[in-house]
Every structure is written in structure tokens, then in C-alpha cells.
Amino acid sequence: MKITIYDVAEKAGVSISTVSKVLNNQQVGKKSKEKVLSAMNELKYKPSVLASALTGKRTSTIGFLLPDIANPFIAEMARQVEDRAHERGYNLVICSTDFRSEKEEHYVSLLRQKSVDGFIFAGGFKNRNVVMELLKENVPVILLAAEPHPNLTVNTVTVDNFVGGYEIANYLISQGHKNIAVIAEDATSSQERIRGYKQAMQDHSLFVQDEHIMICNSSVEHAQKLTEAILDTPNPPTAIIGANDLLAIGILIGAREKNLVIPQDLSITGFDNTLLSKCCDPTLTTVDQPIQSMCSQAVNILLAEIEGKHNTRQKILVLPKLIIRNSTCEVY
Amino acid sequence: MKITIYDVAEKAGVSISTVSKVLNNQQVGKKSKEKVLSAMNELKYKPSVLASALTGKRTSTIGFLLPDIANPFIAEMARQVEDRAHERGYNLVICSTDFRSEKEEHYVSLLRQKSVDGFIFAGGFKNRNVVMELLKENVPVILLAAEPHPNLTVNTVTVDNFVGGYEIANYLISQGHKNIAVIAEDATSSQERIRGYKQAMQDHSLFVQDEHIMICNSSVEHAQKLTEAILDTPNPPTAIIGANDLLAIGILIGAREKNLVIPQDLSITGFDNTLLSKCCDPTLTTVDQPIQSMCSQAVNILLAEIEGKHNTRQKILVLPKLIIRNSTCEVY
DNA sequence: CTGAAAGCGCTAACAT
DNA sequence: ATGTTAGCGCTTTCAG
Numbered sequence: 001m002k003i004t005i006y007d008v009a010e011k012a013g014v015s016i017s018t019v020s021k022v023l024n025n026q027q028v029g030k031k032s033k034e035k036v037l038s039a040m041n042e043l044k045y046k047p048s049v050l051a052s053a054l055t056g057k058r059t060s061t062i063g064f065l066l067p068d069i070a071n072p073f074i075a076e077m078a079r080q081v082e083d084r085a086h087e088r089g090y091n092l093v094i095c096s097t098d099f100r101s102e103k104e105e106h107y108v109s110l111l112r113q114k115s116v117d118g119f120i121f122a123g124g125f126k127n128r129n130v131v132m133e134l135l136k137e138n139v140p141v142i143l144l145a146a147e148p149h150p151n152l153t154v155n156t157v158t159v160d161n162f163v164g165g166y167e168i169a170n171y172l173i174s175q176g177h178k179n180i181a182v183i184a185e186d187a188t189s190s191q192e193r194i195r196g197y198k199q200a201m202q203d204h205s206l207f208v209q210d211e212h213i214m215i216c217n218s219s220v221e222h223a224q225k226l227t228e229a230i231l232d233t234p235n236p237p238t239a240i241i242g243a244n245d246l247l248a249i250g251i252l253i254g255a256r257e258k259n260l261v262i263p264q265d266l267s268i269t270g271f272d273n274t275l276l277s278k279c280c281d282p283t284l285t286t287v288d289q290p291i292q293s294m295c296s297q298a299v300n301i302l303l304a305e306i307e308g309k310h311n312t313r314q315k316i317l318v319l320p321k322l323i324i325r326n327s328t329c330e331v332y
Numbered sequence: 333m334k335i336t337i338y339d340v341a342e343k344a345g346v347s348i349s350t351v352s353k354v355l356n357n358q359q360v361g362k363k364s365k366e367k368v369l370s371a372m373n374e375l376k377y378k379p380s381v382l383a384s385a386l387t388g389k390r391t392s393t394i395g396f397l398l399p400d401i402a403n404p405f406i407a408e409m410a411r412q413v414e415d416r417a418h419e420r421g422y423n424l425v426i427c428s429t430d431f432r433s434e435k436e437e438h439y440v441s442l443l444r445q446k447s448v449d450g451f452i453f454a455g456g457f458k459n460r461n462v463v464m465e466l467l468k469e470n471v472p473v474i475l476l477a478a479e480p481h482p483n484l485t486v487n488t489v490t491v492d493n494f495v496g497g498y499e500i501a502n503y504l505i506s507q508g509h510k511n512i513a514v515i516a517e518d519a520t521s522s523q524e525r526i527r528g529y530k531q532a533m534q535d536h537s538l539f540v541q542d543e544h545i546m547i548c549n550s551s552v553e554h555a556q557k558l559t560e561a562i563l564d565t566p567n568p569p570t571a572i573i574g575a576n577d578l579l580a581i582g583i584l585i586g587a588r589e590k591n592l593v594i595p596q597d598l599s600i601t602g603f604d605n606t607l608l609s610k611c612c613d614p615t616l617t618t619v620d621q622p623i624q625s626m627c628s629q630a631v632n633i634l635l636a637e638i639e640g641k642h643n644t645r646q647k648i649l650v651l652p653k654l655i656i657r658n659s660t661c662e663v664y
Numbered sequence: 665c666t667g668a669a670a671g672c673g674c675t676a677a678c679a680t
Numbered sequence: 681a682t683g684t685t686a687g688c689g690c691t692t693t694c695a696g
Contacts, residue, residue: 281613383673
């Protein structure tokens with residue numbers, strides 16, 4: 001029932017290899033080409049990607065590994081990447097890994113069996129070994145908004161998280177805050193953000209209390225819990241930095257639970273400039289990542305490698321932008 | 333390079349068909365099986381899904397069409413569906429269609445060339461023809477949180493949008509509102525929600541003004557614009573129903589722009605009970621869709637059809653739940 | 665410029 | 681229980 005290249009060939013009165021040639025637009029006589037084309041139309045022929053991939057062609061699908069597609073920042077990236085990839089004829093198969101090593105490994109293995117053409121790791125990952133393995137076997141890979149582990153020579157597009165962390169802390173300090181806490185995920189990009197924060201504190205001779213750097217899973221609830229806990233401390237911070245907008249929302253809710261008025265009683269900042277940061281009240285001071293440009297560059301680099309043009313690996317670091325909104329103010 | 337079934341066969345000292353048999357665990361002698369298994373391990377053999385699919389097996393990947401993966405409600409569903417599918421060994425390739433007929437058609441055609449095993453249309457779609465076509469050719473399909481067009485006999489799992497619309501309007505009416513507007517997308521599920529709203533109005537002998545039912549694209553900005561416009565009207569509503577949380581956020585922002593205090597000056601409701609509705613301030617009165625149960629049922633039904641068990645089509649209608657929060661109050 | 669034929673990695677009769 | 685062989689639908693030498 002499925003109609004194949006043979007049907008087209010027969011109808012057009014040529015051989016299958018001629019059909020194949022027009023499919024891949026190689027040299028074919030004008031007449032033959034026309035006959036083939038119209039046969040294809042009449043039969044509504046659609047070539048099988050499976051068969052063509054089996055002979056060494058691409059599948060035109062790429063594996064998109066991310067911590068959690070339900071995370072708004074990730075989802076926004078997914079949309080951008082999807083659109084850019086689709087413009088070039090590629091589809092995305094998404095896999096949420098929850099930062100779990102086994103999941104990453106499992107998904108990569110599965111997708112390789114399905115012969116995806118390459119991988120994008122977006123928003124962070126845990127298992128550097130799977131990446132190294134991929135690299136070793138020359139499978140195209142790129143990290144997007146995910147900090148490359150230092151000794152991993154892999155294509156990367158990321159915002160400068162260190163600068164982002166620095167700027168947001170610096171801003172808070174300029175507003176008179178001296179006692180600033182951080183709530184962050186256990187992810188490499190958060191680590192960079194924290195490093196930036198520490199640097200800023202140090203540059204202003206401020207003391208960083210270790211208990212004020214809290215590691216949190218990715219849930220709003222956990223951030224809220226941690227916030228309530230630290231607010232009950234004898235010497236609570238006057239500002240809390242959330243390592244992403246989602247966590248900042250958790251902080252917001254926690255603070256509200258403690259009857260604090262934001263930002264008067266507590267300044268709160270996020271990171272990523274997601275929809276969330278614009279919708280909550282007060283709107284969040286946060287750090288913008290230029291998602292569009294990052295995603296389009298990532299897709300370009302990956303596809304260039306897949307399509308065999310060019311091949312020099314690169315790390316692209318884009319600059320973040322501080323977005324000041326209403327969740328922060330001068331300390332009283 | 334790539335190691336195949338031949339390599340395994342050779343190493344194990346058996347024929348490829350024996351290897352194939354253990355792969356698909358069919359009857360194989362205990363000894364042979366062991367030899368094959370250990371050969372596979374040593375060689376780190378991974379069967380090619382392409383090749384196996386080419387001979388008529390499944391690809392174990394399913395097409396997931398949705399309006400926009402960046403939409404929080406959709407993204408939450410995507411996560412659930414992904415997890416349920418993955419438990420059964422399936423992957424998802426996502427395609428954002430923006431409710432565009434051509435995109436739906438194009439993606440479906442592309443994915444069929446890639447031999448996906450079935451399709452999920454989540455959160456709405458436009459082009460009923462592509463669905464009908466799929467149905468006609470016996471491709472497994474299911475609609476998830478997408479209203480089936482009346483004469484489309486397709487598997488469906490959806491919340492009862494009519495009831496949802498009715499309940500939220502009814503609640504508003506019980507709070508004394510008589511002048512209630514609606515901002516909705518041009519999607520079938522919104523139409524059902526609107527129908528519910530109209531029914532509630534009618535049941536209370538309230539007049540529905542046509543200008544108070546506004547069609548909006550899916551953006552926060554557009555909802556905001558429409559809100560500001562209607563608020564400038566001579567006889568503005570005392571409550572506005574957003575057909576989903578995203579639109580409700582737009583309404584919220586628009587109202588705030590007009591210096592209204594929510595909910596005292598204007599009650600606002602959403603739909604979907606997304607993260608957004610819990611994070612904004614005031615928190616949104618909305619309607620909960622039992623996403624988890626919907627998604628797991630949808631996956632079950634689709635995979636049952638794919639795997640050829642059973643085959644009776646069904647429409648599952650789950651009940652929505654009104655969630656009363658702080659964006660609504662009695663009319664003054 | 666066009667066609668015949670081998671082969672991609674695997675499955676499924678059919679033999680043995 | 682195991683092996684042989686003919687495809688699945690397409691690409692790609694290699695002849696003609």
C-alpha cells in the first residue's frame with residue numbers, strides 16, 4: 001500500500017535510480033525529470049526517511065536533552081530551537097532528564113539507536129561522561145545554556161553566568177544590601193552565578209556566610225521552604241538572590257508567608273527573565289539571557305557540524321543584561 | 333565501525349537469525365542465547381531502530397503536535413506525556429503549530445515520512461482534515477485537551493470545557509456579577525468554555541453582550557490590549573473571564589495599567605491552573621484540569637492502538653475543578 | 665544521461 | 681533449535 005520509489009519509477013517509465021537522482025537533485029535529463037516529478041505528484045509519493053537513513057543519509061532529527069520541559073525558561077528555549085531547527089528541516093525529540101545521570105545516559109543511548117544526527121544539551125546536565133563519549137565518537141553535540149565542565153572541549157553557547165551573578169549582586173550591593181543570601185540549584189551554571197556573587201561581595205569587602213548559600217532542587221516549594229528557614233534565622237538577609245526565576249518565585253511566596261512586604265522588607269532577584277518574572281507581583285528584578293540569539297547560534301553550529309561544513313569547535317559566551325524591576329529596592 | 337548483528341553472530345558463532353531471535357526474545361536454545369548475549373555485551377551492540385523499523389517494526393517514537401511548547405500549560409502536559417511514553421519505551425518529537433493549518437499539515441507529513449508510530453494532538457488544533465486523513469489511513473491518533481470537532485470519531489481525552497466554562501461563570505454570578513466579559517483564543521476548547529459561560533448567563537437570565545466576547549491570539553500582550561479597550565467602554569464589565577491562565581495574566585496586567593485594584597475593582601479568572609496562576613499576585617481563581625490523569629490515559633489509549641491490542645475508539649471527558657483564589661470577589 | 669545491481673541492518677518465512 | 685535467504689525502500693558505484 002505504501003507507495004515506493006519503484007511505483008514512481010514504473011509510472012514514470014524510468015529506473016529507480018533515476019528517481020533517486022531527482023530526489024537528491026543530481027544530474028538528470030530534463031525530460032526524465034519532468035516525468036518523474038509528475039509521477040511523484042500523481043502518486044503523492046513521500047520518500048521514507050528510514051530507508052534513506054539506512055543507507056547513510058541523515059535522519060534530520062536531533063536529540064534535545066534538557067532538565068525539564070515544564071520549566072518555563074527551558075520551554076522558551078525549546079520553542080526557539082525547534083523553530084530554528086525546523087527551518088532547516090530538522091525535528092527535535094525531547095527528553096527531560098531531571099539532572100539525573102542515568103536518564104541522560106539512557107536517553108542518549110536510545111536516541112543513538114534511533115540514529116539522531118546530533119545532540120543539544122540545554123539548560124544543564126550532570127553526566128559529563130555521556131558528553132565525552134559522544135565527542136569521542138564524533139557525534140555532533142552542543143551545550144546550550146549549560147556550563148561546559150572546564151576540561152570538556154565541546155561546542156557551547158551560554159550566557160556569561162559569572163558576569164550575571166556578579167552584576168546582580170553588585171546591583172544589590174549598590175542598593176545598600178550587605179547581607180545577601182543565595183538559593184541555587186545544584187547545576188554548573190548556578191555555580192558560576194554563585195562565583196560571580198562571591199566575587200562581587202569580595203570586591204566590596206563584604207563577608208559571605210556559607211549558610212547563606214543554599215542548594216535547592218528545582219522546585220518552587222523547596223525554595224519557599226529554604227526561604228522561610230533562613231528568614232527565621234537570628235540575622236536574616238535583606239536580599240535573596242534566586243539562581244533562576246522559578247526559585248525567585250519560591251522565595252517570593254516564602255517571604256509573603258512570613259508577612260514580609262516585598263521589596264521593602266526583602267529584596268528578591270531572579271535569573272532568566274522568563275514570563276514568570278514579568279507576571280508575578282512585584283515584578284522581578286532579574287537577568288536576561290538573550291534566548292533567541294543563543295538558540296539560533298546553537299542550531300547553526302550544530303547543523304554546520306552535522307552537515308559537515310566546517311568543524312572548528314567553539315564556545316560562545318553572550319552577555320547577560322540586568323533587568324531592574326520592582327522586587328528590589330534600597331535597603332532601609 | 334558501527335557494529336551490527338553480523339558482528340555479534342560471528343563472535344557468538346551462530347547465525348544472524350539466531351541473534352535476531354534473542355533480540356526479539358523468541359525461542360532460542362539456552363546455550364546459544366548465552367553466547368549471543370555475552371557477545372552483545374562485549375561488543376556493546378545496540379540494534380539499529382532504523383533497520384528494524386524498515387522491516388515493519390515500530391520506531392517507538394510518537395509525534396506530539398501542540399500549539400506552542402512555550403505555553404506553560406502545554407509544557408506541563410508535554411512533561412507528563414513524555415514521562416508516561418518513556419516508561420513504555422517511546423520518545424516524543426515535538427512540533428509547535430501555533431494553530432496554523434499549514435504547519436499542522438506539514439509536520440504531520442514530515443513525521444509520517446519518518447514513520448512515527450502515532451500522533452498526539454495536544455491543546456488544540458486547526459486542521460481537522462489532517463486528523464481525518466490520519467484516521468482514514470488507520471494511523472493511531474489521539475486528541476489530548478483538544479476538543480474533537482463534532483463529527484470526528486477520534487480518540488479523545490479532554491476536560492469537560494463546557495462544564496468548566498459554566499462553573500466559572502456560575503461562580504462569578506453567585507458573587508453578584510452581572511456584567512461579565514470573556515477573552516478567549518480562537519480554538520475549539522475555548523468555544524466550549526464560552527458555550528458554558530453563555531449557558532450560565534442564560535440560566536440566570538443575564539444578558540450576554542456580543543462585544544464582551546473577545547477573540548484573542550495566544551499572547552499576553554493581546555489580552556492586555558483587549559482588556560484596556562473594554563475597560564474604556566461606557567459600561568465596562570465587573571469581571572473578565574480569561575479562557576486560559578496566560579490570557580488572565582494579560583487581563584491582570586491590562587487592569588493594573590488602568591489603575592484598577594484586583595479583585596475589588598475587577599474580578600479576573602483563568603483556566604488551566606498552571607504554575608502561573610499560583611505565582612501571580614493576586615493568585616488566580618481558575619479551573620483545574622487533572623493533567624496527570626489525562627496524559628496518562630491518553631498515552632495508554634494511543635499505545636494500545638499502536639501495539640494493536642484492542643481498538644475501540646473512545647472519548648474520555650474528565651471533570652474540571654473550580655479553584656477559588658484571590659483574583660475574584662463579590663461585586664460591590 | 666540512464667540503468668543494473670549490491671548493500672545499509674534487520675526480520676521473517678522457509679528449510680534443514 | 682538453527683541457518684538460509686529474500687526482502688524492507690533507498691543510495692550509490694559502476695557499466696552501458
